[in-house]
Amino acid sequence: MDSSDNEQVRLLGKWASPFSNRIDLALKLKGVPYKYSEEDLANKSVDLLKYNPVHKKVPVFVHNGNSIAESLVILEYIDEAWNNNNNHPFLPKDPYHRALARFWCKTLDDKILPAIWNACWSDEKGREKAVEEALEALKILQDELKEKKFFGGDTIGLVDIAANFIGYWVSILQEIAGLELLTIEKFPKLYKWSQEYINHPVIKEGLPPRDELFAFFKASAKK
Numbered sequence: 001m002d003s004s005d006n007e008q009v010r011l012l013g014k015w016a017s018p019f020s021n022r023i024d025l026a027l028k029l030k031g032v033p034y035k036y037s038e039e040d041l042a043n044k045s046v047d048l049l050k051y052n053p054v055h056k057k058v059p060v061f062v063h064n065g066n067s068i069a070e071s072l073v074i075l076e077y078i079d080e081a082w083n084n085n086n087n088h089p090f091l092p093k094d095p096y097h098r099a100l101a102r103f104w105c106k107t108l109d110d111k112i113l114p115a116i117w118n119a120c121w122s123d124e125k126g127r128e129k130a131v132e133e134a135l136e137a138l139k140i141l142q143d144e145l146k147e148k149k150f151f152g153g154d155t156i157g158l159v160d161i162a163a164n165f166i167g168y169w170v171s172i173l174q175e176i177a178g179l180e181l182l183t184i185e186k187f188p189k190l191y192k193w194s195q196e197y198i199n200h201p202v203i204k205e206g207l208p209p210r211d212e213l214f215a216f217f218k219a220s221a222k223k
Helices: 018-030 046-051 071-081 095-121 124-145 158-162 164-177 188-198 201-206 210-222
Strands: 009-013 035-038 060-063 066-069
Touching (some): 018 071, 018 201, 071 095, 071 158, 095 164, 158 164, 164 210, 188 201
Parallel strands (some): 009 035
Antiparallel strands (some): 060 066
């Protein structure tokens, strides 16, 4: 499917959500113009309930009136829908490497992100075990990166977009929690990737302001 000027593209999201941000980044990397609607999850909009009646959560992607939920599903849809002229493909052509990328995206959401989130928000009693699991998860991710600049090779791919939480959110959350999880000493390759990632011109433009994100999660931590 090729993009056209009269397409209607909408994203219903939450500015502080890494899952919503994945879609922002993907659309910017593809150069796709879109309308963004900020959602108040405490007072869900009519559109959110209409377009995602099953889960009632963000992100929701709407393309020409057709809605899609779940960030990883949306990312693959965007990659397939705007693939004209080999426009920054997120997935490799080789079927095996495509399957691997999907595996790592799922591993990020099912294992790595929850481990880090738990470490940052756990109480004193469970913190030691949670931190141990978070460090183990980061090691798994670094081992997959190997010597590559990005998980997608020389360019940002599907796994890099899905790992936005690792590249940007982790440094904020670990500072608030007083932890040292992703550091240059512990994970030099993964830390270098995170710096390359957040300083990529398109990614840098698409990430929420750090000070605002810090204040948002700092306030959440006090509740």
